[in-house]
Amino acid sequence: MRWIALAVVAVFFISCKKEATRWHTDWLLPVLNDTLSLSNLYNDSTLGINGTQIDINLSRTLLDLSLSDLVKIPDTTITQQYQSNFTVNNVTPGFVFVNSVKVHDLDLGDIQLKKVRVQSGQIQLKVYNPLNTAVLYQIELPGVSQNGQVFIQNYTVQPGTVQNPTIATENIDLSGYEINLGGLQGLEFNKIQSKLTLKTDPNGQAVSIYNNQVFKYEATFENLRFDYAKGYFGSTLIADQQQFTLPYLDKITSGSIALPDLSLDLQIENGFKMALRAQIEQLSASNTQGQLVSLSAPSIGPNVYLSPAVGNWNTLQPSTLNLHFDQNNSNIKSYLENLGAFQNISYQLQPNPWGNTAAGHDEAFANSHLRLKISAQMPMALSADGLTLQDTFALNLAQDLSKTHVTGATVVLDATNAFPLACDLVLYFMKDGQILHTVIADAQLASAALGQIDPLDGLLKKKSKIKIVLPPGLVADLQNLNEVVVAATFATTDPSTGLAIQQQVQANAFLALQLQLQLQTQIRP
Numbered sequence: 211m212r213w214i215a216l217a218v219v220a221v222f223f224i225s226c227k228k229e230a231t232r233w234h235t236d237w238l239l240p241v242l243n244d245t246l247s248l249s250n251l252y253n254d255s256t257l258g259i260n261g262t263q264i265d266i267n268l269s270r271t272l273l274d275l276s277l278s279d280l281v282k283i284p285d286t287t288i289t290q291q292y293q294s295n296f297t298v299n300n301v302t303p304g305f306v307f308v309n310s311v312k313v314h315d316l317d318l319g320d321i322q323l324k325k326v327r328v329q330s331g332q333i334q335l336k337v338y339n340p341l342n343t344a345v346l347y348q349i350e351l352p353g354v355s356q357n358g359q360v361f362i363q364n365y366t367v368q369p370g371t372v373q374n375p376t377i378a379t380e381n382i383d384l385s386g387y388e389i390n391l392g393g394l395q396g397l398e399f400n401k402i403q404s405k406l407t408l409k410t411d412p413n414g415q416a417v418s419i420y421n422n423q424v425f426k427y428e429a430t431f432e433n434l435r436f437d438y439a440k441g442y443f444g445s446t447l448i449a450d451q452q453q454f455t456l457p458y459l460d461k462i463t464s465g466s467i468a469l470p471d472l473s474l475d476l477q478i479e480n481g482f483k484m485a486l487r488a489q490i491e492q493l494s495a496s497n498t499q500g501q502l503v504s505l506s507a508p509s510i511g512p513n514v515y516l517s518p519a520v521g522n523w524n525t526l527q528p529s530t531l532n533l534h535f536d537q538n539n540s541n542i543k544s545y546l547e548n549l550g551a552f553q554n555i556s557y558q559l560q561p562n563p564w565g566n567t568a569a570g571h572d573e574a575f576a577n578s579h580l581r582l583k584i585s586a587q588m589p590m591a592l593s594a595d596g597l598t599l600q601d602t603f604a605l606n607l608a609q610d611l612s613k614t615h616v617t618g619a620t621v622v623l624d625a626t627n628a629f630p631l632a633c634d635l636v637l638y639f640m641k642d643g644q645i646l647h648t649v650i651a652d653a654q655l656a657s658a659a660l661g662q663i664d665p666l667d668g669l670l671k672k673k674s675k676i677k678i679v680l681p682p683g684l685v686a687d688l689q690n691l692n693e694v695v696v697a698a699t700f701a702t703t704d705p706s707t708g709l710a711i712q713q714q715v716q717a718n719a720f721l722a723l724q725l726q727l728q729l730q731t732q733i734r735p
Contacts, residue, residue: 263452272452272555273582275395277574278329278435280482280561281321281443285433288314290406291426298419303343304412307419311352311405313393322399323391324570328384331434337427339367341419344411347378352403353390361387366411372422377729384434391441399441399570404429438523439577442566443484448559455551472533472546472586473536474505479581480516481528486580487563489513490533495550500631503548507540509533515563523575546586557582588594598699602619602640604692619685619728621678624721625655628669630713632657634678638695639684646691651676657702659713669716 292308301307316323339345347365354361363382370376393401408425410417476493480486491511494504495702535542559580562572633655639647654675661672684691702713 213304215314220459235415269583271581271583272608273450273557273580274558275448275580277437277439277482277576280580281323281326281436281439281574283316283318283323283326283431283434285431286316287428288402288404289426289428290404291424292406292408293424294419296419296421300416301410302416303410303414306407306409307424308406311403314402314404316391316400316402318400320446321442322444322566322570323439323441324399325391325440326389326436327438328387328389329435329437329576331384332432333384334379334429334430334432335363335365335384335596336377336379337365337367338375338377339370340372340423340425341410341417342371343414343417344368344370345425346409346411347408347427348405348409349429350405350407351429353392354384354387354402355390356387372420372424375424384431385592388438397404423473436516436574439572439574440570441572442570443482443561443574445560445562445565445683448561449557450719451554451556453552455553455556471537472542473534474540474546474584474586475535476533477581477583478514478516478531478533478583479528479579479583480530481519481526481574481578481580482527482561483518483520483571483578484561484568485518485563486516486529487513487558487560488516488531489558491556491558493553493555495545495548495553497549497551501548503545503550505535505540505545507533507535507542509535518568518572520577520718526577527573528579528711544562555582576687596699596701598697600697602693602695617685618682619680621676621680622726622728623655623674623676623678624724624726625674625676626671627655627661627674628658628671628716628719629721630657630670630701630702632660632713634699635678636697636699637678638697639687639691640693640695641691641692642713645695646687647681649678649680651678653677657658657713658716658719659702667718669718669720 239493290310290312294307298307335349337347337349339347347367349363349365351361363380365378365380367378368376389402390396391400391402392398394403407425476490478486478488489512490509492504493510494502496502498527514531514533516531519526519528521527537543562568635651635655637649638645639649653674655675655676656672658670658672661670663669664671702711704711
C-alpha cells in the first residue's frame with residue numbers, strides 16, 4: 211500500500227509542475243542474513259570434532275587400479291572356416307560335412323593368462339553361408355562356460371551364393387562366463403578353443419559342395435572386463451605423474467601460515483596375489499606465487515617392495531606398506547606451510563619385479579586393487595600472517611544517469627565472529643580485467659580472540675561492524691564495470707604484541723553475517 215501511495219503522490223506532483231521534478235531518497239536494503247560454519251563438514255572425510263577442537267583429516271586416494279586396469283584382453287576377433295579341397299556331389303540333406311576344433315592364440319604381450327571370469331562384455335558372432343541350401347551352424351567354445359554349461363550357439367543360415375553369402379549375426383552378453391585359456395590340455399596360456407560343426411538342411415535338397423565355397427564364422431570379443439584372473443600378470447612398468455589442485459588454496463594470493471607439528475602418511479596397497487615393486491619418485495607442490503617445495507625424506511626415491519596379497523574371494527587381505535613423514539625425518543612442515551594448491555606426484559609400480567617366480571599362479575579378484583593413499587591428521591590450529599584469499603565475481607549494475615539512478619552506495623556488514631582470525635577486506639572494481647576503482651573497508655572484521663566468552667554456548671566471540679563506502683566516481687561508473695575482485699586478508703595477531711600467533715579453531719565456531727546495502731538514489735520522471 212505504501213508503494214501505491216508513493217506512486218499516486220509522484221503522479222500528482224508531476225502533473226502539477228511544468229519543470230522536471232527530482233527526489234533524493236535513502237534506502238537501506240537487507241541483502242544477506244546468514245551464518246557460516248564448518249558444521250556441515252563434520253564427520254566427513256575432511257573435518258571432525260575432537261572434544262572442544264576441530265581435527266583436519268586430509269586423507270585422499272591418489273591412485274586406484276582395479277583388475278580391469280591391470281589385466282586386459284583387447285577387442286579380439288577369432289575366425290574359423292572350412293573350404294573343401296575338391297567338389298563333393300550329391301550331399302544328402304542333414305549331412306554333417308564339418309566337425310573340427312581350432313586353437314586360437316591371444317596376443318597379450320608379457321601377460322600369460324590361464325583363466326578369467328568375465329564381469330562385463332560381449333561376443334559378436336557372425337556366420338557366412340555360400341551354399342544354395344540352408345546350413346545348420348553349431349559354434350562351440352569349449353573353454354568358455356557358465357554354471358558348468360559350455361558355450362554353444364546354433365544357427366540355421368538361409369541359402370546364399372559364393373558371390374553373395376548369407377550372413378547371420380548375433381550379440382551375446384558374456385557376463386558371468388568363465389574362460390579357460392589353457393588350450394587343449396589345460397597346460398598352456400593365452401589360448402582359446404573353438405569348434406565348428408556344419409550340417410546341410412535336413413529338410414532341404416541334395417546339393418554339391420564346391421572348392422570355391424568358404425564356410426566361416428567370426429567371433430569378436432568386445433569390452434571385456436574381469437572380476438577374476440589367474441596366470442602371470444607380466445612385469446610391465448606402470449610409471450605415471452599425477453597433478454591435481456586442492457580447492458581454495460588456488461585462491462590464496464599472498465601471506466603465510468605456521469602449522470603445529472604434524473605428520474603425513476603415504477600408503478601403498480597391493481590387493482593382487484603377486485609381488486610388487488613401488489617407487490615414489492617425487493612429491494611436490496607449488497603455490498599461487500610459483501613457489502615450489504618438494505617433500506624430502508629417505509623413503510622418497512628408493513624402491514620399496516610389497517609381498518602378494520593373501521586369501522580369496524571373500525577373505526582377500528591386501529599387502530600394505532606405510533611411508534611415514536614427520537618433522538623428524540622430513541620437511542613436512544615447510545611442505546604443507548607452502549600452501550601448495552598445485553600438487554604433483556610421480557611414481558612407479560611394477561608387478562612381478564623378479565619375473566614369473568610364482569609359475570603362473572598370480573591371482574586377482576573383483577576386490578583386488580593397487581592403491582596409493584595419502585593422509586595427514588592434525589588439529590585445526592594455525593598461525594596466519596597476511597594470508598590473502600582472492601576471488602573474482604561478475605558484476606552487472608548498468609544504469610541510466612539521465613533517469614532514476616543510484617547516486618551513492620555503502621555496504622554495511624554486521625558480523626559476529628567465533629573464528630580466531632581477523633580479516634581486512636579490499637574490493638577491486640574492474641572492466642575487462644583492468645582495475646578501475648579500489649575500495650578499502652573502514653574497519654577490520656575482528657578476531658574472536660579479542661572478544662568475550664558467550665555463557666550461552668561457551669564460545670569466544672567478537673562483534674564487528676564494517677562499512678565499505680563506494681566513492682561517487684565509482685557509483686557514476688557502475689554502468690561501465692563488469693567484474694569485482696574481493697581480496698580478504700587474514701591474520702592471527704596477538705593483540706599485545708601485534709605478532710602472528712598460533713590459534714586453535716573452536717569446535718562449533720561460526721561467522722554470523724548481516725549484510726545491508728545503503729543506497730542514495732535520485733528519482734527523475
